[in-house]
Amino acid sequence: MPYQEQRVTSVHRWSEKTFTFTTTRPEGFQFKDGEFVTLGLRDEGKLIARAYSIASSNDTEHLEFLSIHVPDGPLTSRLARVREGESVWVNTKPTGSLTVNHVLPGRHLYLLATGTGLAPFMSLVRGRGVYERFERVILVHSVRTVVELAYRAELESRSGDKLVYVPTVTREPFETPERGADLFRSGALFERLGLPPADMDQDRVMLCGNPHMNREMKDYLESIGGVMTNYKGVGSFTVEQAFVLHHAGD
Numbered sequence: 001m002p003y004q005e006q007r008v009t010s011v012h013r014w015s016e017k018t019f020t021f022t023t024t025r026p027e028g029f030q031f032k033d034g035e036f037v038t039l040g041l042r043d044e045g046k047l048i049a050r051a052y053s054i055a056s057s058n059d060t061e062h063l064e065f066l067s068i069h070v071p072d073g074p075l076t077s078r079l080a081r082v083r084e085g086e087s088v089w090v091n092t093k094p095t096g097s098l099t100v101n102h103v104l105p106g107r108h109l110y111l112l113a114t115g116t117g118l119a120p121f122m123s124l125v126r127g128r129g130v131y132e133r134f135e136r137v138i139l140v141h142s143v144r145t146v147v148e149l150a151y152r153a154e155l156e157s158r159s160g161d162k163l164v165y166v167p168t169v170t171r172e173p174f175e176t177p178e179r180g181a182d183l184f185r186s187g188a189l190f191e192r193l194g195l196p197p198a199d200m201d202q203d204r205v206m207l208c209g210n211p212h213m214n215r216e217m218k219d220y221l222e223s224i225g226g227v228m229t230n231y232k233g234v235g236s237f238t239v240e241q242a243f244v245l246h247h248a249g250d
Contacts, residue, residue, distance in 0.1 A: 002091060002092045002093060003040075003047065003049075003089040003090065003091050003092075004026040004029075004089065004090055004092055005087050005088075005089055006023040006024045006025070006026060006063070006087065006088055006089070006090050007023060007024045007085060007086070007087060007088075008021055008022070008023055008082055008083065008084055008085065008087070008088060009022045009023060009024060009062055009084060010022045010084060011082065011083065011084060014147060014148065014150045015145065015148050016069070017068055017069050017148070018066065018067070018068055018069070018115075018116060018148055018150055019066075019067055019069065019080060020055070020064060020065065020066050020067075020150065021064070021065055021067070021079075021082060021088075022056070022062045022063065022064045022065075023039075023062065023063045023064075023065075023088055023090065024062060024063075025060075025061055025062055025063050026090060026092050029063075029090075029092050030058070030094075031058055031094035032058060032094070032096075032099040032100075032101070033057050033058050033099060033100070033120075033123040033124045033126070033127040033129060033130070034053075034096060034098035034099040034100070034102075034121075034123050034124050035053070035054060035094040035095060035096035035098070035099060035120070035123075036051050036052055036053040036054060036094065036095065036096045036120065036240075036242060037052065037054060037090055037091050037092070037093070037094050037095075038050060038051045038052070038091040039052055039065070039088055039089060039090045039091065040075060040088065040089050041075065041078055041079065041082070041088060042087075042089065043078070047089060048074050048075045049075070049089065049091070050075050050076075051242050052065045052066075052067065052119070053065070053066070053096065053098075053119035053120040053123070053208075053240075054094070054119070054120070054123050055119040055120070055122040055123055056122075056123060056126065057123055057124075057126040057128075058123070058127060059127065059128075060126075063090065064122075065119065066118065066119040066122070066150055067079060067080070068115065068116050096120065096240060096242065097229065097238050097239065097240055098120045098121070098124070098206050098208060098238060098240050099124075100124070100129050100133050101234070102206075102229050102234065102238040103204040103205075103206065103229060103234065103235065103236060103237065103238050104204065104234055104235065104236060105133050106133075106134060106202050106203055106204040106236070107134065107135050107199075107202040107203050108134060108135060108136045108137075108138060108195065108198075108202070108203045108204070109130065109133070109134040109136070109137045109138070109203070109204045109205075109206070110138045110140065110184065110198065110203065110204070110205045110206070111124065111125075111138065111139045111140065111205075111206050111208075112140050112142075112180050112184065112205065112206070112207050112208075112209065112213070112217060113139070113141050113142070113180070113207075113208050113209055114141075114142045114143070114179075114180070114208075114209030114210050114213050115142075115143055115148065115209065115210065116150070117208035117209040117210075117240070118141050118150060118151065118208075119208075120208055120240065121139055121141075121206070122151055124137075124206075125137060125139060125155070125158060125163055126158075131163075134204070135162075136161075136162060136163075136164060137162060137163050137164070138164045138166065138189075138195075139155065139163065139164070139165050139166065140166045140168065140180035140183065140189065141155075141165075141166070141167050141168070141180070142167075142168045142169075142170065142180040142181075142209070142213075143167075143168075143169055143170070144169070144170055144171040144172070145169065145171060145172050146169050146172055146174060148169075149167050149169070152167060155167075164193060166180070166183070166189065166192075166193070168180055179213070180213075181209075181213050181216055184198070184217070184220075185217075185220050198224070200221065200224055200225040200226040200227075200236045200237075201225065203236070204236055204237060205217070205221055205226065205236070205237035205238075206237065206238050206239075206240075207237065207238070207239045207240065208239075208240040214239050214240075217239075218237075218239060221236075221237050
């Protein structure tokens with residue numbers, strides 16, 4: 001595989017379990033906002049690699065990644081200790097099912113994330129392409145504790161006519177204690193935002209979260225007329241199947 005050695009340029013810790021790191025960008029490396037790559041560290045010559053969504057947009061000079069720290073994980077336990085100036089290895093073949101080309105154009109785009117499943121959506125909302133395809137982008141990020149709301153200040157500052165940011169926290173006191181999936185299915189999300197209920201003929205949804213959330217939302221969206229993007233063609237919603245690999249840790 002085409003792995004290239006890159007240098008870590010910064011590390012930021014959001015909580016005991018979550019952290020962001022940036023790296024140099026391989027020369028000539030191109031990707032679409034929302035895609036992921038595999039990256040890793042070398043241990044006595046052996047490469048230990050996992051898939052990670054790119055959190056930076058495709059027009060930046062660096063690459064950015066959001067990770068969870070699994071204490072006994074063969075990669076994340078070491079990645080959590082990585083320092084500026086150290087090396088990581090990046091596979092230069094990106095892939096993924098959360099680009100704007102993986103859903104039909106439409107009215108509103110709903111991005112539902114849990115935990116570090118936020119990463120590909122950061123890439124999308126930091127880029128330009130998503131705003132050219134949709135009237136409004138609604139990003140709902142659900143976590144257990146407030147400190148896990150990575151990028152909260154940035155997302156609040158980006159919010160406006162085109163982007164709506166809805167953070168939810170389920171295990172600590174917070175203004176929105178419901179899970180994003182529950183808000184969507186109950187209709188409370190649309191009522192709160194003053195938006196019409198999701199119409200799968202017009203609106204689009206992207207999911208990147210724990211497998212339970214992905215499954216329940218897939219079933220719900222199909223029950224209201226949604227069609228999932230797959231090998232048969234582009235539909236009204238898409239799911240990142242690689243979440244278990246690159247966001248749930250080792």
